[in-house]
Amino acid sequence: MSDEDTDEGTHEGTRDEQLAEAVRLRAQGDRERARQRLVALSAAYPEDTEIAYQAAWAHDVLGLEAEAVPFYERSLSTPGLSAEDRRGALLGLGSTYRVLGQYTKAVDTLRRGAEEFPEDGAFPAFLAMALYNTGDHHEAMRLLLTLLATTSDDPSVRSYRRAVETYAQDLDATV
Structure with missing residues (x-):
């Protein structure tokens, strides 16, 4: 320089x-x-x-x-x-904590981001990964299934949206 x-x-x-x-x-x-x-x-x-x-x-x-x-x-x-940079910083920090094995910090940061930016689908996706790393597989699957049901353009997924959303709330439920 x-x-x-x-x-x-x-x-x-x-x-x-x-x-x-x-x-x-x-x-x-x-x-x-x-x-x-x-x-x-x-x-x-x-x-x-x-x-x-x-x-x-x-x-x-x-x-x-x-x-x-x-x-x-x-x-x-x-x-x-700015709101856009704050969104990026929360997502970046949460993801970075996860990559570094600091899973609890990742979950906390990504939850904060999901609360502040509920319309941003990247937060539940990255939060699901961090939750998986903490062993909270049920919550991780709930987030991913909800995200899939609400954002998928796949006609087959869309036709089963209500069922996927219902099961996302409780994967152990029986009919």
């Missing part, structure tokens, strides 16, 4: 330009350079939730899940993220 890059991090007026450049680099496939820029920006703006979220994402796409966690946590620690 050049001196010019690090100097720009101290000027509020260039924060947006630097963030946009880092996001552009990531989108163009220069993920490591984007990560480095976002780490520097995060150091320059430690309270900036948007930069923290982007830094978390930059680590995650490189398979650096453990390094992503503190950035995700910081991004969610105070208000400031």
Whole structure:
């Protein structure tokens, strides 16, 4: 990173330009350079939730899940993220906790995301995976069957939607 890059991090007026450049680099496939820029920006703006979220994402796409966690946590620690970024941060953090074997934290984070964003089908899907990891297979199946019944475009699944929704509530029920 050049001196010019690090100097720009101290000027509020260039924060947006630097963030946009880092996001552009990531989108163009220069993920490591984007990560480095976002780490520097995060150091320059430690309270900036948007930069923290982007830094978390930059680590995650490189398979650096453990390094992503503190950035995700910081991004969610105070208000400031847009609803879309908050959704992404909760999903990313919950998924990352699961990948790292921190299943209880994954369940808690993904439940919070599902409560805040009930229309987002990704939360029950990822929550089901985390619940599976905790041994709560019944709840995991309930979530997946409910998601399947309510979102499937498959004509056969749609024709049995009521039955699938009913059994999702209690797989042990008999007719």
